[in-house]
Amino acid sequence: QQQVKQSPQSLIVQKGGISIINCAYENTAFDYFPWYQQFPGKGPALLIAIRPDVSEKKEGRFTISFNKSAKQFSLHIMDSQPGDSATYFCAARRNAGNMLTFGGGTRLMVKP
């Protein structure tokens, strides 16, 4: 059962544009929501993370927006660059244990 749904599956953005990836979850016991960036042949790299008591977190060009009532969160990449072209995964952790449940991934391509 997929507990974290991610959309879109793929995304093409022009250089300088804003990339937006959305995730929705079902389990209200989730209490930590990280985003990972994965390049081909590499392991996922922790990008940014948020807890449900915060509605927004910004680190450089990356921003997470969190809507607890809607059980949704999203990643915004401002001023997208060709080097941002990668697969992005959202994830969620239950407050009991440290197992991460991942979304299906979004393949982002930033065109120069």
Added chain:
Amino acid sequence: DAGVTQSPTHLIKTRGQQVTLRCSPKSGHDTVSWYQQALGQGPQFIFQYYEEEERQRGNFPDRFSGHQFPNYSSELNVNALLLGDSALYLCASSPVLATYEQYFGPGTRLTVT
């Protein structure tokens, strides 16, 4: 500071065989988790080790087993390999006071023929 390291990088095995994958956590990390990532999908949690014991397990059969050593490194063993076990196996380590933060290694690509 070396990150999470895994060995081997690639591995080809035959159906029915057994395989052992290895992971060394990032310095200062004492918790190790293992994930399986099928092609085009998100990682799936296998299990997590802390203080040399399995602390949490995902929905994987008993063919998947592991071990953690006193130096926090870990092994993942898979017995009776199936074609469907072909995947990228990822190890992630977590720092002592922030076990929710997981930092992944480059993975081991296992191909079962």
